[in-house]
Structures are given as structure tokens and as C-alpha cells.
Amino acid sequence: MAPFKWDDIRVEPLNSDHNFSEFFCASEDLNDFIKNDARREQECMLSRTYLFSYEKDIVGFVSLSADSVLAPLLKKEDWVRKEGSSKSRYSNLPCILIGRLAVVEKYERQGIGTNILYWAVGLITNVVCKSVGCRYITVDPKKDALDLYLKSGLGFTQMEAIKAQKPETRYYINIYKLLNN
Ligand SMILES: CC(C)(COP(=O)(O)OP(=O)(O)OC[C@H]1O[C@@H](n2cnc3c(N)ncnc32)[C@H](O)[C@@H]1OP(=O)(O)O)[C@@H](O)C(=O)NCCC(=O)NCCS
Numbered sequence: 001m002a003p004f005k006w007d008d009i010r011v012e013p014l015n016s017d018h019n020f021s022e023f024f025c026a027s028e029d030l031n032d033f034i035k036n037d038a039r040r041e042q043e044c045m046l047s048r049t050y051l052f053s054y055e056k057d058i059v060g061f062v063s064l065s066a067d068s069v070l071a072p073l074l075k076k077e078d079w080v081r082k083e084g085s086s087k088s089r090y091s092n093l094p095c096i097l098i099g100r101l102a103v104v105e106k107y108e109r110q111g112i113g114t115n116i117l118y119w120a121v122g123l124i125t126n127v128v129c130k131s132v133g134c135r136y137i138t139v140d141p142k143k144d145a146l147d148l149y150l151k152s153g154l155g156f157t158q159m160e161a162i163k164a165q166k167p168e169t170r171y172y173i174n175i176y177k178l179l180n181n
Contacts, residue, residue, distance in 0.1 A: 014039065061100070069093050075160065
């Protein structure tokens with residue numbers, strides 16, 4: 001495999017012409033999603049998928065959806081409060097869910113996943129947040145992929161556990177903090 005630079009990677013929205021017969025990432029679940037479910041989800045307007053290609057290969061993808069997050073799942077410092085109040089002003093807050101993110105096995109551990117994550121966060125902050133109210137980014141990482149998010153430097157924080165003895169597996173970014181700190 002020739003060395004590549006991130007600048008050589010093309011990004012395009014998923015359409016009906018893309019072929020995933022050669023797409024194999026480390027997760028069967030995500031292989032099944034991109035081969036069998038991503039187009040249907042996009043047609044139903046449940047998620048939008050973006051593909052990243054190098055030369056003739058599709059090397060990765062990310063799928064995004066609008067969502068909302070319950071205030072008690074967020075750290076208190078990330079709530080929106082009325083001045084002088086200790087309570088959250090809203091019970092639900094708007095977010096974008098990074099539903100799926102994958103890189104094909106033969107291109108792993110070269111920074112592509114991290115760059116896809118930065119690209120998605122850039123799209124959310126530069127496009128979504130400038131046209132629609134959206135304060136958080138959420139993700140439910142697979143155990144093996146957690147470091148991708150934690151090492152990104154984007155401030156991913158573990159959600160608060162609501163049920164006792166059941167730690168939350170989901171993480172979030174407070175976009176307001178990210179853009180204003
Ligand atoms: C997880 C995944 C997207 C990472 O893609 P990638 O291009 O290899 O990621 P990067 O090269 O940017 O890795 C960044 C950091 O994430 C962590 N990381 C990535 N893959 C990892 C793995 N399989 N196990 C442990 N840590 C991993 C490492 O800390 C890595 O930094 P390092 O290489 O300096 O140690 C890719 O392995 C994949 O598609 N896996 C299967 C699907 C999946 O789990 N997707 C995540 C869903 S939430």
C-alpha cells in the first residue's frame with residue numbers, strides 16, 4: 001500500500017452508485033450497516049453517511065443523525081441554567097449523534113479514524129450549528145474504539161449513569177465549551 005496524506009482523501013455523501021463489496025472493517029456490525037442498512041436509513045432520513053476514499057478504495061465512513069440528550073446524562077457544569085439557579089433549564093437538549101464511524105482494516109492505525117472524527121466535528125460546528133440549534137455531540141463508542149475519542153483532544157466526556165450500578169457507555173462533547181474555551 002502506498003503511503004498517503006489526509007489531503008489525498010476525498011469525501012462524498014453516500015449515494016446509490018457506491019460499491020461496498022471490498023469494504024471490510026474490524027466490526028461485522030459496521031460492515032453489515034454500510035453494505036445493507038446505510039442507504040435505507042438515509043432514504044428514510046434517519047441518518048446521513050459520508051464516505052472517505054483514497055485512490056479507488058473507500059477507506060472509511062461516518063453516519064450522523066439529529067438527536068436529543070437528557071440533561072441528567074450531562075455533567076452539571078455542561079447544563080444550561082437560568083442565572084442563579086442550580087437546576088437545568090431544559091430537560092432535553094439538542095445534539096448530533098455520531099451513529100457509526102469505521103475505517104477498513106488495511107488502513108487502520110494511520111490516523112484516518114481521527115481525521116474522520118475531526119471532519120465530522122467540523123461539519124457539525126461549521127454547518128449544522130450555524131443553521132440549527134445544537135449544543136452537544138454524542139457517541140456510544142465500541143469498547144475497542146474508545147481511545148479514538150478520548151485521545152482526540154475534543155473533550156469527549158462520559159455521560160452520567162442514571163441507573164445505579166450501570167455505568168453509562170455513551171460520551172459527549174459540549175460544543176458550546178469547545179468553541180468558547
Ligand atoms: C476504531 C476505528 C474507527 C479506528 O480507526 P483508525 O483509522 O485506526 O484510527 P486512528 O489511526 O485515528 O487511531 C487513533 C487512536 O485510537 C485508538 N485506537 C484505534 N483503533 C484501536 C483499536 N483497534 N484498539 C485500541 N485502540 C485503538 C488508538 O489509541 C489510536 O492511536 P495510536 O494508533 O496512536 O495508538 C477502526 O479501528 C474501526 O473501524 N474499527 C471497527 C469499527 C469500530 O469499532 N468503530 C468505532 C465505532 S464507535
